[in-house]
Amino acid sequence: MKGLMPISLLVNGERVEAHVLPRLNLADFLRENLQLTGTHVGCEHGVCGACTVRVNGDIVRSCLMLAVQAQGASVQTIEGLSDSGEVADLQAAFRDRNALQCGYCTPGMLMAAQDLLKQRTDLDRARIREHLSGNYCRCTGYQAIIDAVETTARARMGRKP
């Protein structure tokens, strides 16, 4: 097709080669081209956080990034974080605390929470609430999510030497 551009990137550790239109955003590329449907699209303009993924170690709104901008990058999605076990403890805390209802925000929420937990684990509730304020949840009222992240932070802090 006219205007297609070649891209090459790592997605969850696998090499992906594709030809995409320059206007295709990363969220649609992941969902439609790679069928990685764990990345959700909620608002399509960078507000709700449902499409949060990790690019070269930083979390980004994949609806605000073009697929061609991911050329050469390493992208990690919720499928990758789940399979590697990186967020297994956080997921267990979400499960035990029922920190999700419909689950649509959850992949993005886990991404954002893990981003915070990687930065530090001495977290109070206000800091957690602030960090997750870019991720909307319409079901839970947030409290259970804050509880689950707080529990995970404490557990991880306890494991540190």
Next chain:
Amino acid sequence: MTASSASPEVLSELDRPNSYIGKVVPRPNLERLMQGRGLYVSDVELPRMAHVVFLRSPYAHAKITNIDATEARRMPGVIAIVTGEQLAAVITPWVGVLSHLKGLKSAPQHAIAIDRVCWQGEAVAAIVATNRAVAEDAAEIVRVEYEELDPVTDMRTALDAETPVIHASLGDNLAFERNLDAGTVDAAFAGSDEVVEAEFVFGRHTGVTLEPRAVVADWNAAETRLTIYQGTQAPHMVQNLAALHLGLEESQVRVVCKDVGGSFGIKVHIYADEMATYALSKLLRRPIKFVADRVESFNTDIHARDHRCKGRIGVCRDGTIMAFEIDDLTGIGPYSMYPRTSAIEANQVVNLVGGPYVTKNYRARARVVFQNKNVMCQYRAVGHPIACSVTEGLVDLAAAKIGMDPIEIRRRNLIADDAYPCASPSGLRFERLSHHAAMNKLMAMMQYDALRAEQTALRKQNIHRGIGIASFIEVTNPSAAFYGVGGARISSQDGVAVRLDAQGSVVCQTSITEQGQGSESLTAQIVGSVLGVSMARVRVILGDTDNTPYGGGTWASRGAGIGGEAALQAAKALRKNILDVAAAILQSSAAELDISNNAVVNADDGATRIELRELARIVYFRPDTLPPGIQPELMATRHFVPREYPFAFTNGVQASWLEVDIDTGFVRLLRHWVVEDCGTIINPQLVDEQIRGGVVQGLGAALFEKCIYDERGQLTNANMADYLVPMSGEMPDIDVEHVVSPTLETELGAKGAGEAGTAGAAAAVANAVNDALKPFGTIITEIPLTPQVILAALGRI
């Protein structure tokens, strides 16, 4: 029996060794959602699937004079461009009325507008293409010519003689009016020491489900059968209506509902664009996918709560409330929504005002008018937040007028806990409520007296904090009285089929649906408890009209109370069947046996007699070894619908503690407390999280959420950046406790809990803001309580 407990310990015969009822157990479906391995409709891909984009009207009211799609049709990838007139060949229009809402009228609505558009966002053409981006490109070059008409936007003037009538055939813009006059209202006001009145104004807002509405419709021309993948709360309702309007038998329509990204009542209706998608699939003989984008969601997902309600309360100096009177006005857009209608919210307001209180003197008028804005209909806690805010706002005003503490006036007027059964002035029948027990518990939780002292102390430092209280009642477990009696084919009964599989595990199929509330979990908990089977061995199937019994689905706080009772009765029936077979195999009697921990055991000493796995093996593979005449039935189905009470009312009370910054007008929520009574609690954690989530939706309405229309009917904030929803940073921790008054209409005793949080949250916040602003002598009776509203009330802007 009203027990008072956060997690009830006493649960009669249900409290068996394997009992999961009343326990916190994780929901079985969480792993797939957390790993990104769910299946939402927006994830569904089918062979030959095409995508539809709707071209929507930029005007609130206009004639369509021409649609020219010649150029757009030539674009590569475009499959079809279909107008309303063309689509009308495959789908008939509908009228959203119900016969028990006397006088309710509406006009025929088409899947795609024909000749005229009545709100900004109404679809005027469908563009079908190989992918969504191509369809959007094509939509940009479809030329539609409009002749703009005068829009009717202000509900206050919608009925004036000089206002244009939106649907000439209806004669006026009045969709529905209800009047109620109970007791001796005039005498009661005359006998009151004080009469206080106010006008309460509610912002129009919407549900903002994080996953937009989405549907994949797959007409298989060879099978002459339509499969609809839709995130709906009511699959059988969708089946019925799709069949009806496409001229099919219901057996020709299958509705599949996998994971749903939020519903809250938004996804309990049938939208014109969804109907259009079904019809397009039939017309084009291929799967068609529609996923609303966020702008479309704001312009077409039902809105709710756009009410202006004048209220009056009469009170004596001793605190006795003598009478309530309201005059409610609401604007619902150009059509009454299908099939549940847009008169239900106003009707609920009339039903519920004054509901927690003793007085029998109550007069109400509600008027529902048409306007050229997006349609309004039922959203979580339908009518409750309006009724609760008006009632509790008036009670606080009355208390202030006579110089009484807000708790004291409530204690003197709430229906006594031993006065049941009784009825409200509007005819609502209450089986058993617990207003006073709930209030007592709330006082202890929030340490009311200490909080008042803190408030007084902080005032001296110019810190203005407020306490707001809101008692409420909630409609749950609706019977056929809600929709069925009005002629809508929306089932009020639900069914559950339970079977023992060949390895002794349990499969249950239920007609209730899951959108995150925990329907799967509560069904498995009940079935596991009754059967004596561990939850890990119970699999729940729901959301598929081909594979579940017929039923209503999950809405109006009905899943646990109605679907849960059906599950309980089905499991009891299967249990009996299993024990009969076991008795035959073991040469014992059913009365001497029990099931526990996945095995048939002796009822007296609990000794294992035969594993369910082994029993199933014999039944399915070696029936030849069973005694003659034994025909095992390892599957049982039961249905349930409430018959005695039209609704199982619940009650509760909420309190808000907040701080108002009088310089900026910002409100900081500090704490929020809820005590509610939903009867038997199946899973305390799930109930509490329903309450918390509901509260936060109510807090959104109280402080942030509003669809802002201009005078031309243009929605000016139709995106998530401009339409504010609660974020984690500004929400408080919410403490939840319970009083437990089980309904005696079911063995389970569960009532609903899904809407209690939303019912009273905004009222508690509004009362708290007014309490905080008391030194300034200002009363605000409008939500959302934005900084602008607060600063204007304080005379600062």
